[in-house]
Amino acid sequence: MNKDKVLVIDDEMSPRESLRMVLKEKYEVNTVSGGVEGLDFLKHNLVDLVVLDIKMPVMDGITALKEIKKDHPDIEVILLTAYASLDTARDAIRFGAFDYLMKPFDKDDVLSVVERGMQKRHASEKVKSEFITLLNKTNALEEQIAMAHDNIMSCYEGTVKALNLAIDAKDHYTYNHSNRVARLASLLAESLGLSYNIREKIEHAAAIHDIGKIGIDESVLKKNGQLTPEEFEGMKKHPEIGAKIVRSVPFLEEAVPVILYHHERFDGKGYKNLKGEQIPLSARIVMAADAVDAMMNARPYRDSLPMVNVFNELKENSGTQFDPMIVDLIINGKVSLEMIHNANCSIRSKN
Numbered sequence: 327m328n329k330d331k332v333l334v335i336d337d338e339m340s341p342r343e344s345l346r347m348v349l350k351e352k353y354e355v356n357t358v359s360g361g362v363e364g365l366d367f368l369k370h371n372l373v374d375l376v377v378l379d380i381k382m383p384v385m386d387g388i389t390a391l392k393e394i395k396k397d398h399p400d401i402e403v404i405l406l407t408a409y410a411s412l413d414t415a416r417d418a419i420r421f422g423a424f425d426y427l428m429k430p431f432d433k434d435d436v437l438s439v440v441e442r443g444m445q446k447r448h449a450s451e452k453v454k455s456e457f458i459t460l461l462n463k464t465n466a467l468e469e470q471i472a473m474a475h476d477n478i479m480s481c482y483e484g485t486v487k488a489l490n491l492a493i494d495a496k497d498h499y500t501y502n503h504s505n506r507v508a509r510l511a512s513l514l515a516e517s518l519g520l521s522y523n524i525r526e527k528i529e530h531a532a533a534i535h536d537i538g539k540i541g542i543d544e545s546v547l548k549k550n551g552q553l554t555p556e557e558f559e560g561m562k563k564h565p566e567i568g569a570k571i572v573r574s575v576p577f578l579e580e581a582v583p584v585i586l587y588h589h590e591r592f593d594g595k596g597y598k599n600l601k602g603e604q605i606p607l608s609a610r611i612v613m614a615a616d617a618v619d620a621m622m623n624a625r626p627y628r629d630s631l632p633m634v635n636v637f638n639e640l641k642e643n644s645g646t647q648f649d650p651m652i653v654d655l656i657i658n659g660k661v662s663l664e665m666i667h668n669a670n671c672s673i674r675s676k677n
């Protein structure tokens with residue numbers, strides 16, 4: 327087993343060699359004759375404990391102690407002092423010295439103080455190594471959490487994409503419309519100052535807000551004209567159907583209110599008669615984005631509306647169909663018609 331290492335720094339040969347004799351049986355002992363030499367030795371060698379004389383020429387022991395503690399804070403230092411410099415030795419404890427030995431020293435005292443110094447050194451090393459182990463475990467755990475989060479996110483995004491493509495398979499118009507609504511809803515949410523995470527959830531929910539339409543008869547869904555009252559009643563079920571589909575995916579839970587309530591009007595005259603702030607904010611945002619996009623895009627049975635008319639429709643229906651707070655974002659230019667138009671075009675060009 328490797329012995330613990332002691333360095334004795336003393337300008338006088340007699341105490342230096344006496345210490346070597348006392349300590350050599352139990353420790354690996356090296357000696358040098360001054361502070362400068364001692365610091366140089368420590369630069370190139372591993373040492374556990376230094377026995378350091380206070381009164382030395384060139385570099386005194388207190389200066390050497392401060393230098394040792396600056397570069398090697400883990401090395402324990404025991405000072406050697408004559409009676410005359412006893413107060414200095416006591417004072418030196420505050421500079422990081424472990425203890426002191428008074429000359430002429432007693433063999434048992436030397437062994438006892440050095441032993442205690444070594445015990446402290448090993449205890450500090452143990453704490454340090456436990457800390458490093460803990461730090462490594464924490465880092466590994468953080469990596470695992472990040473990987474799990476990435477997996478969940480890729481699962482989440484993959485599911486949204488799959489549902490989005492299911493809409494595409496059923497009705498390409500609704501697919502394109504849903505993606506444009508997602509972008510508009512995200513713009514509105516951003517202007518309301520909502521956090522990135524919430525905006526992202528609203529955008530994803532908006533992309534699948536009409537997922538329930540996959541349960542609606544194709545002849546109704548793609549009808550080029552007004553729906554009969556019966557057909558309209560059937561169409562009104564798509565939020566319920568969509569919510570039922572999405573409820574089966576636990577991590578899409580937050581999309582349910584958007585899917586279920588995106589046809590609610592602010593005045594309570596929507597599909598389920600929820601009113602004002604009873605309607606979740608995310609659903610009010612998607613409702614406005616849904617209507618704006620529908621007005622801006624032509625259908626086989628009607629033309630698209632010019633931007634100025636979209637603006638007027640929003641103003642006229644603020645507080646009845648739409649949440650005034652959301653309409654205000656557009657009227658006050660926080661979300662400009664140009665931004666809406668550009669978002670609409672950039673999404674259209676992606677499809």
Ligand SMILES: [Fe+2]
Pocket residue numbers: 535536564588589
């Ligand atoms: Fe809808």
